[in-house]
Structures are given as C-alpha cells and as structure tokens.
Amino acid sequence: MIAVNNMNERKKCILRAVTDDYIDTAEPVGSRTIARRYKLGISSATIRNEMADLEESGYLYQPHTSAGRVPSDKGYRYYVDVLLDPEEATEEDNKLIQQILGQQKEAMEKLVRRATKVLAELTDYISVAVIPEHRNATFRHLQLVSLDPNNILAVVVVDPGIVENKVIFTTKPFLPAELERISSHLNNKLRGLKVEELSGTILAEIRDSSPITKDLLECLLEIIDESLADTDEEKLICDGVLHLLEQPEFHDIDRTKLLLGMIEKRNNLVNLLSGLTYSSGVKVSIGEENLRPELKELSLVTATYYLGGQTMGTIGVIGPTRMSYGRAIGLVEEIAHALTDVLKSY
Template identity: 40%
Template sequence: MQMDERKQKILKAIVQDYIATAEPVGSRTISKKFELGVSPATIRNEMADLEELGLIEQPHTSAGRVPSDLGYRYYVDCLMDPVVLSEKEKKIINQEVVKRLDELQEVIEYTGKLVSQVTNLTSLVLKPKNRESALKKIYFLPYETGKAIMVTVKDNGTVDNSIVDIGEDTSPEELQILANIFNDRLSGSKAQDLKKGLLNEIYSELSKKRRMLDGVLGILERMFEPKDGENKERVYLGGTLNMLNQPEFKDIDKVKNLFSLFEENRKLQELLNPGDDIQGLNITIGSENPDLAFKECSIISATYHINGKQIGSVGVLGPTRMDYSKAITIVDYMTKSLTEILTNKYRGQQI
C-alpha cells in the first residue's frame, strides 16, 4: 500500500486536529473541518489503511484516531507547513538577546525564557562549554596581611581572581619573583603539568614558601578541573510549568516522573545531543527517545556556533502532541540568531 495524496491530506488533518484539540479525531470531524470533498465513509476507509501502515492508532474501538509516533514522524518529515516568524517576532528575539549580551549567563537564561514563552513548552538550553583552556598569566596583588589576590588570565581570555594565603613573612618582592617564575614557565601549560616540573625550580628560589605554593597550586588545579560551577556543562530549563498545562500531564505521577528527570542534568544533556556529529536541527519523537521516561515527549534541538565552532544547544521539550512547525521554527531561528550575534561579538577571536 502506498501513501497517495489523499492519504497524506487525511493524515495531515488528523495530526493537526489532534495537536489542536488533544482529542482523538473522527472521520466526521475531518470531513467537516477540512475540505477534502469526500464523505466520512471514504475517510474511514483511508483511515483503516493509515492504521495498517502504522501511522495512526485507535485508543479503543469506538474512539477516533490518534497519530502514532511514526505518524508524527511522517508529518514532520513530509507534510508539515513551514511557519514563518513575523518581522516583529524576530525583532523581539534579537533585541532581547542583544540587550543581555554582556552577561553570558543572562543570555542563556533569557534565551530559555523566550523560547518557552513563545512555544508554551519547556525549553532546554545547553550552556556554552568552556573549552580546554591553559593558563596564560598570573598576577599577585596585595590584599591584607598574610593574604594576596591572585589574578589569573587564561588563554581563552577569561580572568579569575582568588585569595591565597601567603603567610605573614612573604614580601612583595618575593611575590613578584614567584609571579615571574610562573609567567616565564607556564605559557600554555595546564595545571597538572605545572605541578610536576615547576615545583623544584620554585622551591629552590623560595625554599620557605612551601605552604603558600601549595595554596597557589591548589587553587590553580581547582580552577582547571571541571567543577559544579562555571565550567561544567549544564542544561538550563525554562517554562517547566508549561508542561502542567498539557492535558497529557494531568496525572500527578507522570508529572512526578517528568520533573524528577528534569533534575538529572546528565539525561537532559543526552537529550539535547542525540548524535554529537549531527549538524543543524534534531527532532526526536516519542519512543524514538532512548529513555523510556520520555516516551510521551518529543524534543527539538539545534546547536549554535561561534566562528563555526559548536558552542551549545537550544531545544524545546513537549508532549509528542506538540506544535512541531512552530517549535521547529523558533528553535531554528533562535540558534541561527545566537550564532550570528555571538559570532559577530567574538569575530576572529578564539573561543
């Protein structure tokens, strides 16, 4: 059996109506709402075929039809009408993002907020991953007796500061010597490398300063290992409450399951990057998802880039019965927009 044009039209009608109403769609409804020029009986015949093809299913004998995951997939791949954003909507997205460009954290959060508001779904935003970075420069500044401010510059441009214990007997000159040693030796090395080679050299210069040195190295080490804080990859969620408005989540147990999963960041990351290599838009529908817990959900995600390098992702999560065309358009536009804005901002810089 093949999909002819009429079957396509009927499937499309079923999906669209079901997306809109969340109720199983009957043959009569289709023949009334959509102008196909055929009677309910004909549609019934076609629906039997569609069911045989696995594209739609019946909750029970006397109910209408509901799209299967496969049906949604066919709809997404072949039938969906593209949605275009109005210039106004585009402007809002761009302006709001640009407004917050100074603070990366804010961009992330706002992107999520925006996406979830527009789609009425839950948004997922993967924070840009700090790439492997190496130390470039160290400065010490006076703080209070026995302590100094250590300012570090990494080769990706980030600047951090922390307080180190230097003991009361360290003179500014000694500190300067230490900084010089670091700066001479470290260009481009990672913390681990530092520790091995550098220790002897510095010990010979400042034999008494062992405690202080350990402090400095400790801080450096912590700075480079991926921690809970800034450096770790993390998915930010927005509009999680929107899920509660979906009729498929009127059951409290489902909500509990879903929200529990929301707290497992690792799973969310897998969700956002079903295949790491795939460029562009990614759509995972229902049971296509490896995790059973999401078998009633679909995820649409896309990556954004700076200077051609993949940086993070934006996605939405909703029930399988979601407005795919709108969601896809938003996610697509959002990532393209982010890519453009960020690439503009960091033009030519290595990230």
C-alpha cells in the same frame, strides 16, 4: 495494497489533517470531524477506510475501539519529515528575539539564559540549553584576589566569557603584591592554551620552573583544572516548566513528577543534549525515539549554536509529542541563529 510505499496523496492529506487536529485539540480525531473541518471532498466513510489503512501501516492508532485516531510516533515522524511545510518564525518573533538578545553584552552564560527564557515564552513549552563544555575553551586569564591574608579568591576566565571562581585557603599568608606576581607569571605561561591541553606535561613544566610556593601552585593548578571541568550541573539551563503543566497530558501527576525529576537531576538531560551538540541543523526526536524513559512521551526539538565555526552548545524545546512542530522548529532554528549571530561579535 500493491505499492511498496502505500502512501498516496489522499492518505497524506488525511494524516496531515488528523495530526493538525490532534495537535490542536488533544482529542482523538474521528472521521466525521475530518470530513467536516477539512474540506477534502470525500465522505467520512471513505476517510474511515483510509484511516484504517493508515492504522495498519502504523501511522495512526486508536486509544480504544470506539475512539477517533491519534498519530503514532511513526505518524509524527512522517508528518515532520514529509508533510510539514516549514513554518518560519514570524517577523514579530524575530524582532522580539533580536531585541532581547541584543540588549546588552555579557558573559555567555547569561546570554544563553536569556535566549532560553525567550524561547520558552514564544513556544509555550519547556526550553532547555547547555552551555559549552569548558574543555573546548581557551584559557584567557587568571586573577587572584586577596580576600584576607589566608584566603584567596581565584577567578578564571576562559574563551568566550566563561568565568569560574573559587576560594583558596592557604596556611601561608600571601601579600596582594605576591599574588599579583604569581597571577601574571601563570598568565604568561598559560594564556591562549586550550583547556584540554592543560595536562600533566605543561603543568609539570611550570611547576619545576616557577618561583611559586609549591603548596599554592598545586592548589591553583587543581582549581584551574577542576573548576573548568566542573560538574555538569552548571551547564543546563531550563525555563518554562510551568507551560508544560498547562498541557492536558500533564494533568497526570505521575507524569509531571517524572518530568520534574529529570529536570531536577539534570545530568541525564545534560548528557542527552550534549550528545546532540555535534549534529547540524534542527533536530527533532519524537517520543519513543528518545532513549531516556522520562522522554518517551515527549518530543525534543534542538539546534546548535556556534562561535566562529565551532559548535558551542545546544538549545531547544521539550514538549508533548503532540507538539506544534512547525512553529517549534522555526523558533528553535531562529534562536540558534540569533545566538550564533550575537556570539559573532564576541
């Protein structure tokens, strides 16, 4: 009780043992269990005393008086920051990841979708990802396809293989050839611009100088802008919900509902993950550290993936606070790397 940091080696061992065991069994861990299962060379009584200290310092708590101990969020935090020896993804996992991601090239979104699926399968938790904000992207190509005289399909391609499309209805019919001309005109003007630069001035300039019908132009510009800004909905990818329901903490229906609600609503989660996009390395946030109430009893392990030095998006897993952090961190790190790798060739 003298030291400021009252963590000695033995306490660390015990905290590690309790956490490991609880992660494994989901049952409160008693002193006898520790003494028996982890050969620390001390008796259960000693462990009991140490555990009482650990509880007083807030690393452990008892669900009720005569139960074993469970790590608190603070305990998990200490475990992750100090006690955990980082567990790299196994050779086998890596091979699977490489294989699935390297399979074939395709637009960004599907790639991330596949990554999310693998991650969910390997971790047995929910895996989520956000795909890049379009605002960071560069305008690449606009294609106008005539569906019939009054309907035009506009396909907009921006930098790393993102494709958006929308049907435009015009009262004034256009011939395919005209559309061709308009497309190429706009393409020349816009190609290579950052989407966020597609602001008033440039658009106005085009509007004034161009031989395009006002109506249609307005419409097109609106689409280019709006369809790129698009709703958040599109940007969240999620897989493996079923896994989490296998966990004993989700035998409680209300908790399940809360979680599914969050996933179905999407925007909250998107905002949260987008907010994490600019931190580097693997980020772990545990239980109460999460601001959103739906996540108060869950943990998030996330990492960022890049394209050409620029952050693209976030990918990670959501699991119970009783998460297998070592493995989760290793895998999230690996998948973010793999994703970044694949994207390099884009």
